[in-house]
Amino acid sequence: MIADEKEMAAMMAAAQKGDAGTYRALLAEVQLWLERFYRKRVAPAQLDDLVQEVMMAVHAKRATWDPTRAFYPWLAAIARYRWVDHLRKVYRSAEDELADYDAPEDSEEEAVMARMSLERLFVHLPEKQSEVIELVKIEGLSIAEASKKTGQSESLVKVNIHRGLKKLSALVEKAE
Amino acid sequence: MNRVPNSLIDTLASDLEPVQPIRLWHGIALVALSAVATVILVELLDGLWHGIVQGRASGIFFIANGMFAIVGxxxxxxxxxxxxxxxxxxxxxxxxxxGMLALLPISAGLMLGVGGLFSAISNDVYGLDCFLAGTGFGLVTAAALVLWLRRGAPVSLSAAGTLTGLAAGAIGSFAYGLACPIDTIEHLAIWHTAPVALLAVVGRYAIPPLVRW
Incomplete structure (x- = not known):
């Protein structure tokens, strides 16, 4: 089970004061949380790299968490931001499949995570955009394959990916 | 599932130094100081309009400049x-x-009509000076906000850029507005509002590369 908001906020406040032991525990929790956060939306082969990248971002930007505000929405905003960046860059091989990570579930924790999940971003996109982003950027299909599968022309697939990613980046803090 | 190597956690933990967490009021103080500095700069370079305290300013002068201050x-x-x-x-x-600020040009347009608006633009010999001054003085606030964002971790870069430009233009126009004795609605709605629109558009495109992390 991942630590709740109150515990995470207390650990982060201690980390900002330089408590390395607590920080180690916090990072372990952050790692677990990120793995669950990204499941189904990041190819397994890229998951570790993305989680590491976000953990380094959390470290570099730890001063930007305001102790008077909640911790998880801060972490989720950084995780979403890095994820959209990741989608821009990634063209993964088609054979990698997304795994259903069988993480332990906890109702309160699930509710918090669901509110800030990546799915919440996708629901704000028109279907033609989310569909091609999912196919090309997450499942790893080529533009031609995605075009064939969706019936959109290749240029339309590219345009919809471009517009969809632009919209996703504008939704990082908004969609909840 | 593969796990992030614990060596990363060890490395980050060993690199840990105490940090001063970001505080909202620090940012507010920075903006307030930059706004005060802008007004002082206006006084030094152009001189504030004494008509404001002598009761010579029109109602629209206070309404328009109040709107710039609120938007900023x-x-x-x-x-x-x-x-x-x-x-x-x-x-x-x-x-x-x-959106509230857009009331100024809309009202001027409704009052004057297209022809009247065009005439007001072409006949206002001081208009361009006000536009350039409002834009230039806005750069003080823009610089302060960019520094603040670079210290932080903005994740909505386009919005951050647009709003930085909006704030800079509005505060620049407000500060220079205190030195400008032309207090007609057409002058304020066109030449004092234009820096806000211009800097918002410029900020939308110019600021994200400066604050990306």
């Missing part, structure tokens, strides 16, 4: 908050206040 404050506050990212952060207040 709302947009700057939104930018200050954006340095500390959070799902649920909203910039609605700044957007609505920008």
């Amino acid at each position: 404050a709302a947009a700057a506050l939104a930018v200050v908050r954006m340095a500390s990212p959070s799902v649920g952060n909203s910039q609605e207040g700044a957007r609505w206040s920008a």
Whole structure:
């Protein structure tokens, strides 16, 4: 089970004061949380790299968490931001499949995570955009394959990916 | 599932130094200081208009400059908050206040009509000076907010850029407005509002590369 908001906020406040032991525990929790956060939306082969990248971002930007505000929405905003960046860059091989990570579930924790999940971003996109982003950027299909599968022309697939990613980046803090 | 190597956690933990967490009021103080510095700069370079305290300013002078101040404050506050990212952060207040500012050119347009507006633009010999001055003085606030964002972790870069430009233009126009004795609605609605629109557009494209992380 991942630590709740109150515990995470207390650990982060201690980390900002330089408590390395607590920080180690916090990072372990952050790692677990990120793995669950990204499941189904990041190819397994890229998951570790993305989680590491976000953990380094959390470290570099730890001063930007305001102790008077909640911790998880801060972490989720950084995780979403890095994820959209990741989608821009990634063209993964088609054979990698997304795994259903069988993480332990906890109702309160699930509710918090669901509110800030990546799915919440996708629901704000028109279907033609989310569909091609999912196919090309997450499942790893080529533009031609995605075009064939969706019936959109290749240029339309590219345009919809471009517009969809632009919209996703504008939704990082908004969609909840 | 593969796990992130613990060596990363060890490395990050061993690199840990105490940090001063970002505080909203630090950002607000920075914006307030930059606004005061802008007004002082206006006084030093152009001299504030004494007609304001001598009762010679029109009602629209106070309304328009009050609107610039409110838009500047709302947009700057939104930018200050954006340095500390959070799902649920909203910039609605700044957007609505920008909409409120659009009342000035809309009102001028309705009062004067297209021909009258064109005539007001072409006959106002001081208009361009006000436009350039408002834009130039806005750069003080723009610089302060960019520094603040670079210290933070903004995740909505386009919005951060647009709102930074909006705040800069509004505060620049407000500060220079205190030195400008032309207090007609057409002058204020065109030449004092234009820096706000210009800097918002420039900020939308120029600021994201400066604050990306």
